[in-house]
Amino acid sequence: MPVLITEKHLAASDKRKTISDSKQLGFALRTTPNGVFTFYYQHLNKKTGRRDWHLIGAHPEWTPARARTEATRLAGLVAGEKDIKQIRHQKIARDRAEGVSFKQVHDEYISFCKQPVDRRWGTVPRKETWRGIQYSLARALKWWGNRVASEITSADIKELYESYVREKHPAQANMVRGNLRTMFVWAMHDDRRYLAVNPCTKQLEDDKAIEKADIDDGRVLTADELRTLWFGLDDPKCPGTRGARLALKLSLVTLLRTGECVAIERNKITATTVTIPLAVAKGRRSKKARDVVQPLNSLAQEILGEVFAGDEGRRYAFPGTSGKTGGHMAQGSLSVLMGSRTTKKNSRMGICEYLGLDDVTPHDLRRTGACILEQLGYSDGVIGRVMTHKTADKDAASVTRDHYLVPVQIIARPVDPRVSALNDLDDALREIFGLPRGGSIELPAPPRLLTAA
Structure with missing residues (x-):
């Protein structure tokens, strides 16, 4: 039975439906279970004796009111004994000749x-x-x-x-x-x-x-998995070059993105820091973005020391396949190296398969390092700054908590942040007073219990 087609009829149904309009004869709406709504105009073709259906368009490009107006126009052509199909074929041919593919x-x-x-x-x-x-x-x-x-x-x-x-x-x-x-x-x-x-x-x-x-952001490695990966990367038989494996280690110990690690240049390294140029830094589109200057801990210094040892002409810490004179290693090659499996067609064994690890990505190393910092008592804001997550108010970036800090215990016992704060206060006061660094407290032995004779 015809009804006035309105927006309320644009609802998915359990089967295909055709709804006829009560205001404009021949105007119809077709609905499908997957939520596609199309408008048509249909009329009796006097030459063939059959009904011709003409597509008007689909929602939401076409609203019921707009589609009804078009159906009225087509009804006028039929009343004037015009062939709608022929008119449309001519228009399509003209549009194809003049239109852009x-x-x-x-x-x-x-x-x-x-x-x-x-x-x-x-x-x-x-x-x-x-x-x-x-x-x-x-x-x-x-x-x-x-x-x-x-x-x-x-x-x-x-x-x-x-x-x-x-x-x-x-x-x-x-x-x-x-x-x-x-x-x-x-x-x-x-x-x-x-x-x-x-x-x-x-x-x-x-x-x-x-x-x-x-979608699951990734995973965090346990302490056992970290040990398996760290010492496994030193195995000469482990897949990949020594340089590629060291790039993965460097990402873990510095919390730099692997795309930043592979682009490190010799002239950007000092004894205590490494500078990641704005062209490489992730947040460079920010108006206040600057080069990233990341401190180097002792593990990072050892890795970079090994990379450049005895190779004075080397520009990049991790050069690409073209060698010293070419560019740096591609970031994507580290993902391939980690995830390749012999079970995939035309693929070689990757690091995860060789070490028996379950789908670890290079970015999971950065996430794991962030979780260790949280368990050491550092705040979201400090961890975010180490990870170069930028925020307008210099406070913690929401991305740090939402995508990196996962409640998976890695270290044996999380550290109370008050302990770290008081230890830092201790060091500062000793520096002010000129006192030597203190030692541990030697407690007297507990008294021996008397036993009955």
Whole structure:
């Protein structure tokens, strides 16, 4: 029975439904269990004696009111004995001849992202992650390459999105959709106007895949696993070069990101610190961002000492495959080295498989170091500064607590922060008074208990 089609009818049903409109004859809404809502206009074709169905569009690009207006226009064409199919075929042919294909938009957008621009940290591509953007759009390019960009609908976007979700890659689905939306916004700019409407409309909460924040960030190594990894990396038979294995160790003892560790240069190292240039630092886009100057503890000094020992011409602590004259080691190579397994096609044995560790990533080492600092009594703010997590008010960054400090005990007994504070006070007062460092208290032996004769 016809009803007035409104927004309330845009609800997913357990089966496909067709709802006819009571206001405009021939106007209809089709719903599906997966939440796709499309509007149609249908009429009796006097030549064939059959009903012709004409797609108007899908929600949310088309609202019920807008779709009803279009159905009224089509009804007027039918009343004037016009052939709607023929008119539409002519329009599609004209749009294809004059329109811009998805591949053209994609290629021009990637070229735009690759254009060199001057930043405070040097000349870099406009979007330094352009390779990742290009990779994420590969499937969309394969599916829609020759289609006119303006013909791509929200239903097409949803179909692509759900293809990643079915493969159990929700984070990738979100990333692909975000990159598509950004590209379409770029295509709609006044300088281009390749599109009039962005098909990547805002998603309903129920339609979203798992957000990145809901996905397990990683793991923290136990004390036994740390010992297995640390001494296993010294095993000559352990996969990878000695340099790559030392880069992993350096990330653990300095809490620097592996991308920062592999980019360390000889001339940026002093006896007590290492400087990570703004071009490499993670938070360089902040207006107040500066080079990262990270203190070096004794373990870090030993690692860097071994790296540069007897090699005066070496520029990077961890050079790439091209050797001394080339660039530094690729950050991604450390992830591959850790996670490779012989069970995967065309893969070699990685460090985790060799040492019998369960899916440890390079970033897990940084997380483990952060958890040890917390168990030593340091606050979120101090740990965040060691990890170079930036905040506007110089207080603790929420990312430190949310993604790094995991309640997994690593050291034998967590330290009371008051002990560290009072020990530091002790050292300061002794320096002021010129007193030598104190020793431990020698308590008298407990009295011996008398026994009955």
